[in-house]
Amino acid sequence: xxxxxxxxxxxxxxxxxxxxxxxxxxxxxxxxxxxxxxxxxxxxxxxxxxxxxxxxxxxxxxxxxxxxxxxxxxxxxxxxxxxxxxxxxxxxxxxxxxxxxxxxxxxxxxxxxxxxxxxxxxxxxxxxxxxxxxxxxxxx
Numbered sequence: 001x002x003x004x005x006x007x008x009x010x011x012x013x014x015x016x017x018x019x020x021x022x023x024x025x026x027x028x029x030x031x032x033x034x035x036x037x038x039x040x041x042x043x044x045x046x047x048x049x050x051x052x053x054x055x056x057x058x059x060x061x062x063x064x065x066x067x068x069x070x071x072x073x074x075x076x077x078x079x080x081x082x083x084x085x086x087x088x089x090x091x092x093x094x095x096x097x098x099x100x101x102x103x104x105x106x107x108x109x110x111x112x113x114x115x116x117x118x119x120x121x122x123x124x125x126x127x128x129x130x131x132x133x134x135x136x137x138x139x140x
Contacts, residue, residue: 001026002068005117006054006075007125008038008046011133017041019050020128020138023058026068032057035128035138047077048098050125051084055105055112070111074122081116 003024010017020035034057038049054073057063063071075081082088083099084106090099106112119126128138 002031002058002063002071003028004054004058004071004073005122005125006047006050006073007122007129008043008048008050008077009126009129009133010041010043010046014040014042014045016133017043017046017049018129018132019046019053020125020132021050021054021057022124022128023054023063033124033128033138035132037132042094044077044079044092044095045098046129047075047080048095048102051075051080051114052098052101052105055102055109058112059105059108068111070113071109073112073114074117075114076117076119076122076126078116081114084114 006021008019017038019038022033023031025031083090090096131138
């Protein structure tokens with residue numbers, strides 16, 4: 001099993017935006033971390049972008065085969081998680097294409113689950129986003 005913590009944020013909402021994620025193995029050891037600026041967007045756009053980025057990464061790198069039999073992705077965005085689970089409708093015209101892309105990527109990987117966590121439990125991914133927004137890299 002792998003645990004992945006994702007976050008996306010913008011300063012200004014909309015404003016300068018960044019994404020970040022961190023991948024941990026089943027013992028809690030860090031396997032990979034990543035962050036980047038994504039331009040001028042809303043928080044919700046950034047949250048979806050973080051999920052798309054990590055789904056692309058784990059698909060391209062065969063994480064379900066090499067590192068885990070299943071993956072749990074944690075996000076502190078209640079909206080994102082509930083939209084992906086089908087509990088909330090996606091109403092924003094800017095988010096609909098991102099939602100569709102997530103659905104497509106998640107359908108390729110059947111052993112991926114997404115869960116909501118409180119912001120306090122997502123400090124590592126949040127830290128990455130803020131480092132990137134501050135003009136620094138995602139490393140320690």
